[in-house]
Amino acid sequence: MLADFFLEDYNKKFGKNIKLSQDGREAMEQLEWDGNIRQLRNFCERICAVCPKAEADKQFIYDNYKSSYFFEQLDFYQEKEESIGKKKEITREGLEELLKKHKGNKSKAASELGVSRTTLWKYLKEMNL
Known part of the structure; x- marks a missing residue:
């Protein structure tokens, strides 16, 4: 194949x-x-x-x-295994504060959240940030 x-x-x-x-x-x-x-x-x-x-x-x-x-679902399996049964609560204000804390560095913000940059990008897109 x-x-x-x-x-x-x-x-x-x-x-x-x-x-x-x-x-x-x-x-x-x-x-x-x-x-x-x-x-x-x-x-x-x-x-x-x-x-x-x-x-x-x-x-x-x-x-x-x-x-x-x-x-x-790009990160579906990785996140599912890391947090089975746990749904991360992400708010617009929380994302804004996190990005401000890391001076806009999305890699550092994603790392602190424990998600990939792709997942962070999805959150930002959903919240129009």
């Missing part, structure tokens, strides 16, 4: 060893790749970059395939 080739390449790039589970492989085969090889390659890069487990399963594949179009 061509995805295995791309995963192997990105595993080297990110220093990981992510594989497709059997149901993950079947999910990859069932999905439509409108962008052909380029879309598949970019998706394999996403898998290697954000998959917190050694195997990308069917649910992870579907969630991240969907997010590649709708920009949802």
